[in-house]
Amino acid sequence: xxxxxxxxxxxxxxxxxxxxxxxxxxxxxxxxxxxxxxxxxxxxxxxxxxxxxxxxxxxxxxxxxxxxxxxxxxxxxxxxxxxxxxxxxxxxxxxxxxxxxxxxxxxxxxxxxxxxxxxxxxxxxxxxxxxxxxxxxxxxxxxxxxxxxxxxxxxxxxxxxxxxxxxxxxxxxxxxxxxxxxxxxxxxxxxxxxxxxxxxxxxxxxxxxxxxxxxxxxxxxxxxxxxxxxxxxxxxxxxxxxxxxxxxxxxxxxxxxxxxxxxxxxxxxxxxxxxxxxxxxxxxxxxxxxxxxxxxxxxxxxxxxxxxxxxxxxxxxxxxxxxxxxxxxxxxxxxxxxxxxxxxxxxxxxxxxxxxxxxxxxxxxxxxxxxxxxxxxxxxxxxxxxxxxxxxxxxxxxxxxxxxxxxxxxxxxxxxxxxxxxxxxxxxxxxxxxxxxxxxxxxxxxxxxxxxxxxxxxxx
Amino acid sequence: xxxxxxxxxxxxxxxxxxxxxxxxxxxxxxxxxxxxxxxxxxxxxxxxxxxxxxxxxxxxxxxxxxxxxxxxxxxxxxxxxxxxxxxxxxxxxxxxxxxxxxxxxxxxxxxxxxxxxxxxxxxxxxxxxxxxxxxxxxxxxxxxxxxxxxxxxxxxxxxxxxxxxxxxxxxxxxxxxxxxxxxxxxxxxxxxxxxxxxxxxxxxxxxxxxxxxxxxxxxxxxxxxxxxxxxxxxxxxxxxxxxxxxxxxxxxxxxxxxxxxxxxxxxxxxxxxxxxxxxxxxxxxxxxxxxxxxxxxxxxxxxxxxxxxxxxxxxxxxxxxxxxxxxxxxxxxxxxxxxx
Numbered sequence: 001x002x003x004x005x006x007x008x009x010x011x012x013x014x015x016x017x018x019x020x021x022x023x024x025x026x027x028x029x030x031x032x033x034x035x036x037x038x039x040x041x042x043x044x045x046x047x048x049x050x051x052x053x054x055x056x057x058x059x060x061x062x063x064x065x066x067x068x069x070x071x072x073x074x075x076x077x078x079x080x081x082x083x084x085x086x087x088x089x090x091x092x093x094x095x096x097x098x099x100x101x102x103x104x105x106x107x108x109x110x111x112x113x114x115x116x117x118x119x120x121x122x123x124x125x126x127x128x129x130x131x132x133x134x135x136x137x138x139x140x141x142x143x144x145x146x147x148x149x150x151x152x153x154x155x156x157x158x159x160x161x162x163x164x165x166x167x168x169x170x171x172x173x174x175x176x177x178x179x180x181x182x183x184x185x186x187x188x189x190x191x192x193x194x195x196x197x198x199x200x201x202x203x204x205x206x207x208x209x210x211x212x213x214x215x216x217x218x219x220x221x222x223x224x225x226x227x228x229x230x231x232x233x234x235x236x237x238x239x240x241x242x243x244x245x246x247x248x249x250x251x252x253x254x255x256x257x258x259x260x261x262x263x264x265x266x267x268x269x270x271x272x273x274x275x276x277x278x279x280x281x282x283x284x285x286x287x288x289x290x291x292x293x294x295x296x297x298x299x300x301x302x303x304x305x306x307x308x309x310x311x312x313x314x315x316x317x318x319x320x321x322x323x324x325x326x327x328x329x330x331x332x333x334x335x336x337x338x339x340x341x342x343x344x345x346x347x348x349x350x351x352x353x354x355x356x357x358x359x360x361x362x363x364x365x366x367x368x369x370x371x372x373x374x375x376x377x378x379x380x381x382x383x384x385x386x387x388x389x390x391x392x393x394x395x396x397x398x399x400x401x402x403x404x405x406x407x408x409x410x411x412x413x414x415x416x417x418x419x420x421x422x423x424x425x426x427x428x429x430x431x432x433x434x435x436x437x438x439x440x441x442x443x444x445x446x447x448x449x450x451x452x453x454x455x456x457x458x459x460x
Numbered sequence: 461x462x463x464x465x466x467x468x469x470x471x472x473x474x475x476x477x478x479x480x481x482x483x484x485x486x487x488x489x490x491x492x493x494x495x496x497x498x499x500x501x502x503x504x505x506x507x508x509x510x511x512x513x514x515x516x517x518x519x520x521x522x523x524x525x526x527x528x529x530x531x532x533x534x535x536x537x538x539x540x541x542x543x544x545x546x547x548x549x550x551x552x553x554x555x556x557x558x559x560x561x562x563x564x565x566x567x568x569x570x571x572x573x574x575x576x577x578x579x580x581x582x583x584x585x586x587x588x589x590x591x592x593x594x595x596x597x598x599x600x601x602x603x604x605x606x607x608x609x610x611x612x613x614x615x616x617x618x619x620x621x622x623x624x625x626x627x628x629x630x631x632x633x634x635x636x637x638x639x640x641x642x643x644x645x646x647x648x649x650x651x652x653x654x655x656x657x658x659x660x661x662x663x664x665x666x667x668x669x670x671x672x673x674x675x676x677x678x679x680x681x682x683x684x685x686x687x688x689x690x691x692x693x694x695x696x697x698x699x700x701x702x703x704x705x706x707x708x709x710x711x712x713x714x715x716x717x718x719x720x721x722x723x724x725x726x727x728x729x730x731x732x733x734x735x736x737x738x739x740x741x742x743x744x745x746x747x748x749x750x751x752x753x754x755x756x757x758x759x760x761x762x763x764x765x766x767x768x769x770x771x772x773x774x775x776x777x778x779x780x781x782x783x784x785x786x787x788x789x790x791x792x793x794x795x796x797x798x799x800x
Contacts, residue, residue: 015677200474200477201474203472206470206472209470213467229679229680229707230706230732230733231679232509234474234477234478234481235474235477235478238474238475238478239478240474240475240477240478240481241481242477242481242509243481243507243508243509244506244507244508244509244699244702244703244706245508245509245510245702245706245731245732246477246480246481246509248706248730248731248732248733249509249510249511249731250477250480252730253511268733270708270733270734271679271680271682271707271708292472338471340471340473341471341472341473341474341475342471342472342473343469343470343471343472344469344470344472345468345469346467346468346469346470347467347468347469434475435472435473435474
């Protein structure tokens, strides 16, 4: 039986979705261990500078090195996005020669591009070492592979999704009726739901504008529920960080421009706990996200919506592409990258939303779609896939290409320069990394477009 | 007539949002003093965005076309505000200035037409009858934001408002960056002990002290009371207030004041789902006559600055001179004639 040492963070992630993803991945490992597929131990890595991390701070790497030497695992698996594996492995190498470090498996998150500086450094010390990268979607596999040196097998980067908790997300027919009654929603009224951060690259403003167009066309009255905290992360790769409160002002200004009756049909729910989220997803009729987020490697929120049997209309972007095509309801709207910026086929968005709402799903339909999705995407449903990946041999890592170093120089320069950067200097566009065709951005992020929506992908 | 055809595609270009967030600019010839000043007030002076153009007049950068804007919200504290009123003619600004309501008494007579007032209101408020689950208490360990004695009085006041016996069950998180450079000229190492003792004695010993990056990555302050110890000497409208309230935090329930009757609320501006900025006009005829704070006895902070300047003239004179001359960059007129 393979001995697997899971390294997780001893601290809670500052990133909302990672607070959900990491425990769910760990739950899958636990499930495999309980079934006798692997022998499992886990280690909570503590790093005082876990986020800033510019200098090595206080950590418990000596303890980890002792455990590695005493227990001798066959595989070391990193299941959190932080601490960064490169930093941990580097520190372990102060105690154990690299050759004696067991094969490594890394679950890569969406912040791969953001932490490109750290990932690039992996090449120096660990070229030739057995390392397996596991990503959550086909899009992220294309993106990470884009940065790998020639010579890696085409299946070198493996795909294993971020599982959804079946205890937390399922179709709750009772909650649907209860919440709709409480919110005084007549049976013929349809609810469009967006759940996730209200952030610049999530394009919630575009969704609100499309809601207006849909309301003009729809025979049934529509509502729009927006659930999630506002954030002002902006588009950091291009040097655009919003000031605190910008997104709220932007969305409020847009809604204020609508006629009062339409305004009353838009509800901003703010951040909600998972119980309320499940109820909202049960009560809604379609989930829509027009995100073009640069870290959209998976899409935990749409996955949870689909687990609740909710039909989804998503942009063909990043991990969203992985949700199309099963025995549930997920439609993709085409996206491409033009010389003027991203282009979303909003006509298709409206068409898909109209089709999703027109189908008038029964509770039985919702239950069936939920079951089908959860069979594949839940902790227990996805365990088989993880078992296969863990059983495989680990090929040597041949290094990252120069272009990852170039990407790291962009992020380093524009975002991580200093905590005072935006307060002092203000906003400056990084012209080398704007979302336009024939740019470095395009070279990287064309990998986020699957083409499964049936449109040209402008993959050039 | 046919209806206009619906748009089939939309271009998303975030550069336009970046432009809107770029209204604060830093002059290329900025002095080192700006960096020192901002470092000193970080993170309380950090920028936030709002419909009323909030800005720090002395924040090291300026709003584009500042004198032309219809309104500006001045976040600065008493000292910079007094220097602004002292050294600028009202005609230097075309629009209206919003200043914090607590600073109403700093407005000279010739500025009264131009000045309106604001305060920040949280949707959620707390007191002994409605306790929070968590308290986030913040300030800076230096006598510019609060003297040790003032600091202790503020901490004690918080304990009294909530009931000391209730604090055992409330989680307390504190953030007090240690700003060793003291604009008043004197920093005493033992102050750290004075401040710490006040927190432990009047609140409790079990206080969490996370680092800034962890606080800044926190996105949920639900059921949390934000309490800032800040005399408002240099920055009155603090970034941390908006940061915390935007994420669901609340404030202490306001205590009615006699001056309230003379303020007329004219409108409110939402700043997040959980807090708003209220805008007011003040009936100046019904309040205490204006007394020049730069000369008067009632303005203790400015007086303190002057007193400190007399003792350590070089250091403090530099700051006052800098604050005053800084205005020259952005305003064409001053009380002393054309500035440029």
